[in-house]
Amino acid sequence: MTDVAASTAPATLDVAAVRAQFPYLERPEGIVYLDSGASAQKPRAVLDAMHEFGGLHYANVHRGVHRLAVEADAAYDGARATIAAFVGSTARETIITKSVTEAINLVAASWGAANVGEGDEVVITQMEHHANLVPWQQLCLRTGATLRYLEIDAEGRLDLDQLDGFLAGGRVKLVAVAHVSNVLGTRNPVAEIVRRSHAARARVMVDGAQAVPQEPVDVAALGADFYGWTGHKLYGPTGIGVLHVRRDLLAEMPPFLTGGDMINVVDFHETTWATGIQRFEAGTPPIVEAVGLAAACDWVGSIGGPAAVIAHEERITAYALGRLAEIDGLTVVGPPEAAGRGALTSFAFEGLHPHDVAEILARREVCVRAGQHCAEPLHRAMGIPATTRASFAAHTTTDEIDALVDALREAQRIFA
Ligand SMILES: Cc1ncc(COP(=O)(O)O)c(C=O)c1O
Structure with missing residues (x-):
């Protein structure tokens, strides 16, 4: 913070x-x-950071004890802390993904599948990027839930009275909205959308892909349950995205991808899961990219x-x-x-x-x-x-x- x-x-x-x-x-x-x-x-600061880490300190993370593995662990864990702090979140609530697209799919496949069913409603807006539309559309098709759209007015803005109308029905489980539209440039009143949605016991997913590169974002102050963004739009590398999840929700979310690094105990016929964010980072993460994205956060800080x-x-x-x-x-x-x-x-x-x-x-x-x-x-x-x-x-x-x-x-x- x-x-x-x-x-x-x-x-x-x-x-x-x-x-x-x-x-x-x-x-x-x-x-x-x-x-x-x-x-x-x-x-240059981002390119140099990736070059230096990749050349001098590189190893896989969370599984080695040798010098390079220890340095890589410190770099990766440090990068997560920097990335989280850049948007007012904490490392314990920050999952590293491949992209914001993957972050939203993670929420839909994990929290969505566990919490959205027939008769429920998911509310999104007409201005969503496909990344924050198709996963909800498909979740609704799979579960029998209804997908509802907040409309835009002639100047590309949302009408929160329409949101209130949807919420009043008492069936909305999730509201998913872009923080800043990638076509209209509309900056949506996310804190107010969260306040109204929470009052109706609905969760909120914010797609911050266009907002994080352009403005100060404080995920904790916004209060969103899920906030996703993507590294390559913030002067960072491709291949890395970020998902912030409110800590109390993590425990109730089943895994998205399964495999190495996200487990507790694996036996021939059953597996138990790691807790916290670890459960959602299966396989080798984008290590060099995380270092690059942390450098991008620092770089934005360095220019003001x-x-x-x-x-x-x-x-x-x-x-x-x-x-x-x-x-x-x-x-x-x-x-x-x-x-x-x-x-x-x-x-x-x-x-x-x-x-x-x-x-x-x-x-x-x-x-x-x-x-x-x-x-x-x-x-x-x-x-x-x-x-x-x-x-x-x-x-x-x-x-x-x-x-x-x-x-x-x-x-x-x-x-x-
Ligand atoms: C608003 C918005 N959401 C999501 C995305 C998808 O980003 P990515 O391809 O990095 O997952 C974009 C990219 O253009 C975007 O502008």
């Missing part, structure tokens, strides 16, 4: 100093990377912390919204104002297909994402087949937004 409190102290991001730490910016092409929402670039990152990204988002509004025929989806919005803009361009737009932008080395961004039902709900998304990071500058706007005007000219 102290780390989170420290990171919320006002600090200004030195963007030039931040940019100097990203090797991709040394390439001669002048790449304008506006695709951090899909995956963030890696600063999440409070400085969000202040910078809100300025960039405000600038982007203003510049994009200058382009005829372009419609940004999601909340119209930058304050309280995630650091990304998705837009539809009248008469132009998002893939054509992305192609023209790529010719100018402007990297954006086109398509449905793993949120097909959301695009259906908006009545838009696909969008182009520009997403921002600590290294994004207003010059890069200008480059985006110039390239969009060129796309408009080419396809006119």
